[in-house]
Amino acid sequence: MMISTRGRYALRVMLDLAMEGTDAYVPLDVIARREDISEKYLESIVVSLSRAGLVKALRGKGGGYRLSRRPAEYAIGEILNLTEKSLAPVSCLEPGAGCPRADSCPTLPLWQGLDKVIEDYLMAHTLADLLPEKRK
Numbered sequence: 001m002m003i004s005t006r007g008r009y010a011l012r013v014m015l016d017l018a019m020e021g022t023d024a025y026v027p028l029d030v031i032a033r034r035e036d037i038s039e040k041y042l043e044s045i046v047v048s049l050s051r052a053g054l055v056k057a058l059r060g061k062g063g064g065y066r067l068s069r070r071p072a073e074y075a076i077g078e079i080l081n082l083t084e085k086s087l088a089p090v091s092c093l094e095p096g097a098g099c100p101r102a103d104s105c106p107t108l109p110l111w112q113g114l115d116k117v118i119e120d121y122l123m124a125h126t127l128a129d130l131l132p133e134k135r136k
Helices: 005-020 028-035 039-051 076-083 108-124
Strands: 055-058 064-067
Touching: 005 028, 005 039, 005 064, 005 076, 028 039, 028 064, 039 055, 039 064, 039 076, 076 108
Parallel strands: none
Antiparallel strands: 055 064
């Protein structure tokens, strides 16, 4: 499993918005500048975050993006599951893989266990856990 640039950037955007609070709308160009990410690339990321209801968008003057919930209500796994095709540690556990050896594979329980550990870990941590004041 390797988290893509898209997943890492989505997490950075969400954390940037979490540091702003839940009331202020932050323009995309401000986020792009602070996070040193291409505005064009960020645009596609925030569109998917907005469609999934993770952020709210406001067009026009004073517009931008903000979190739709409190930072403690966002599991890191929720964000990464949205942006990544799969977080599975091996291809046979990816959705729709349908491994023909699943019934007889002696290593399958190992990979299933690792997959569960990854999922549990990412779902147990929230945006609030990553806020600078929380890490001190």
